[in-house]
Amino acid sequence: MTTAILSALPEEQASLVARLERAQRLTHAGRSFWRGEMCERPVVLALSGIGKVAAATTATALIEHFGVARIVFTGVAGGLGDGVNVGDVVVAQAFLQHDMDASPLFPRWELPGYARTRLDCDAHLSTLLRDAARNCLSGAGRLPGLDDGAHRVHHGLVASGDRFVSSAQEARQLREGLGLAGHNALAVEMEGAAVAQVCLDYAIPFAAIRTISDRADDTAHVDFAHFVQTVASRYAEHMVRGLMQTL
Ligand code: ADE
Numbered sequence: 001m002t003t004a005i006l007s008a009l010p011e012e013q014a015s016l017v018a019r020l021e022r023a024q025r026l027t028h029a030g031r032s033f034w035r036g037e038m039c040e041r042p043v044v045l046a047l048s049g050i051g052k053v054a055a056a057t058t059a060t061a062l063i064e065h066f067g068v069a070r071i072v073f074t075g076v077a078g079g080l081g082d083g084v085n086v087g088d089v090v091v092a093q094a095f096l097q098h099d100m101d102a103s104p105l106f107p108r109w110e111l112p113g114y115a116r117t118r119l120d121c122d123a124h125l126s127t128l129l130r131d132a133a134r135n136c137l138s139g140a141g142r143l144p145g146l147d148d149g150a151h152r153v154h155h156g157l158v159a160s161g162d163r164f165v166s167s168a169q170e171a172r173q174l175r176e177g178l179g180l181a182g183h184n185a186l187a188v189e190m191e192g193a194a195v196a197q198v199c200l201d202y203a204i205p206f207a208a209i210r211t212i213s214d215r216a217d218d219t220a221h222v223d224f225a226h227f228v229q230t231v232a233s234r235y236a237e238h239m240v241r242g243l244m245q246t247l
Contacts, residue, residue: 003244008075017034028061031047033045052160056194071195080187081154087151090153091130092156095193097193119197128243132209132242136235154187158188158192159174160188213227
């Protein structure tokens with residue numbers, strides 16, 4: 001049973017590739033994939049690219065071409081919810097596309113043809129990811145690179161869309177608009193909902209973990225770049241290895 005580990009950016013994937021055993025690089029659909037083993041279990045590492053379409057193509061290739069049995073996304077996100085701070089981790093319970101709007105034909109944020117707004121993640125995989133994240137952020141698992149302080153593991157809704165959210169005003173509008181409709185989004189990113197939708201189409205378990213790199217505010221682009229270069233990859237590696245040991 002092969003597990004796909006999907007990251008958005010090469011910087012986020014670097015430590016995973018470095019620790020891959022029996023690594024073999026393959027090209028398909030204009031993308032690089034790494035086949036190998038992690039903790040003696042078969043994996044394929046892939047880059048989703050940035051944005052929903054690139055992520056959907058990669059997820060489809062992983063399922064159709066590489067025959068993976070489940071997909072785990074690891075990457076960074078902007079914190080939207082109260083108390084979701086840089087260095088915290090969000091394990092997604094569900095995703096929605098915050099830029100989906102086929103109103104008035106369909107209710108705002110509903111996926112036409114799917115009769116739903118939210119795409120749930122696999123509960124079992126998500127529980128394993130939460131355990132791995134807690135282990136990473138506490139005690140022995142703790143990695144250098146973040147300011148000292150108690151970083152938390154959150155579990156909840158993540159909003160995806162083809163926008164890098166980089167102003168406090170936009171973040172507030174997004175949070176409040178979704179919140180008024182009962183969607184309490186903890187974080188925002190650009191790929192997860194697309195991968196979740198492909199996994200729903202193929203009935204493949206999907207789970208995602210996002211370390212908070214910025215607060216989606218006016219300094220988001222600076223915080224994001226710094227975080228991705230200094231911390232994200234090592235956190236991803238640590239949490240993914242923790243997960244693989246329990247699969
Ligand atoms: N990924 C990380 N930070 C983000 C942000 N502020 N907006 C969208 N995607 C992100």
